[in-house]
Amino acid sequence: xxxxxxxxxxxxxxxxxxxxxxxxxxxxxxxxxxxxxxxxxxxxxxxxxxxxxxxxxxxxxxxxxxxxxxxxxxxxxxxxxxxxxxxxxxxxxxxxxxxxxxxxxxxxx
Amino acid sequence: xxxxxxxxxxxxxxxxxxxxxxxxxxxxxxxxxxxxxxxxxxxxxxxxxxxxxxxxxxxxxxxxxxxxxxxxxxxxxxxxxxxxxxxxxxxxxxxxxxxxxxxxxxxxxxxxxxxxxxxxxxxxxxxxxxxxxxxxxxxxxxxxxxxxxxxxxxxxxxxxxxxxxxxxxxx
Numbered sequence: 001x002x003x004x005x006x007x008x009x010x011x012x013x014x015x016x017x018x019x020x021x022x023x024x025x026x027x028x029x030x031x032x033x034x035x036x037x038x039x040x041x042x043x044x045x046x047x048x049x050x051x052x053x054x055x056x057x058x059x060x061x062x063x064x065x066x067x068x069x070x071x072x073x074x075x076x077x078x079x080x081x082x083x084x085x086x087x088x089x090x091x092x093x094x095x096x097x098x099x100x101x102x103x104x105x106x107x108x109x
Numbered sequence: 110x111x112x113x114x115x116x117x118x119x120x121x122x123x124x125x126x127x128x129x130x131x132x133x134x135x136x137x138x139x140x141x142x143x144x145x146x147x148x149x150x151x152x153x154x155x156x157x158x159x160x161x162x163x164x165x166x167x168x169x170x171x172x173x174x175x176x177x178x179x180x181x182x183x184x185x186x187x188x189x190x191x192x193x194x195x196x197x198x199x200x201x202x203x204x205x206x207x208x209x210x211x212x213x214x215x216x217x218x219x220x221x222x223x224x225x226x227x228x229x230x231x232x233x234x235x236x237x238x239x240x241x242x243x244x245x246x247x248x249x250x251x252x253x254x255x256x257x258x259x260x261x262x263x264x265x266x267x268x269x270x271x272x273x274x275x276x277x278x279x280x
Contacts, residue, residue, distance in 0.1 A: 020237040020238045022240065031246075056235065059235070060233075061232075061233050061235040061236060062230065062231060062232050062233060062236060063231045064228055064229065064230050064231070064241075065228065065229040065231070066227075066228050066243075067224060067226065067227055067228060068224065068246070069219065069222055069224060069226075069227035069228070069245055069246050069247075070227065070228060070243055070244065070245065070246065071194055071195045071196075071243075071244035071245065071246050071277070072194070072195075074243070074244070075243060075244050076241070076242065076243050077199065077240075077241065077242040077243070078230070078236065078240060078241045078242070079236055079237055079238040079239075079240035079241075080235060080236050080237060081235060081236065081237030081238075
């Protein structure tokens, strides 16, 4: 699981000022409920993303409380209003204190 | 794939209670380096409980009236999900997103999942539009609901049935 924590953010290639943009974000994460060693359940590990924080222009604009019912490699899409050029930051936090962050530059055409 | 059914006659609840203590102690050993002081984040005791959907609805909304929102909530989910482990859903609410009136929270609840509350989206007017989506794990065929809370505290709900051919919780 060397990839765990990699965040991918996709935005449309052209964004006009004030446009409502749909962002697609994903983090590589097992969303594990049980831990397995050689196929056997060894521990109820509960290692899953349970919080997502979305910030834009250094202001928090959304927060998601997530659970084990979200698929592996959690994917989210959401709309936000692209008012100014700046950074869209998405942080994923998991139940073991892991924090995985990704950013995307919002460039206005 | 995760196994979450009864094992050898022991109910999952009993197993959880027994292994809860064991699980916690081994958690400390294994993740001592990574566990932050943010106890609330990683404490399994704070996990959303396994409960029937009526208990979830009561716990979340405490008997507040929930109006039919099918006129303004567009809940997109497949009619039949071939793979219960990845079921895409999107929710769009036809409502303003201004400081005076906006969609504050969108809850996604799957009635038949062991923990019916799947995700809670907390939004602000900066979103511009109440549109969210994710991929769910569904254990079996179920109603999937979107419960929308507006900034004035009113609640609206829309739901649709999703048939699941192969359960996404290790079935």
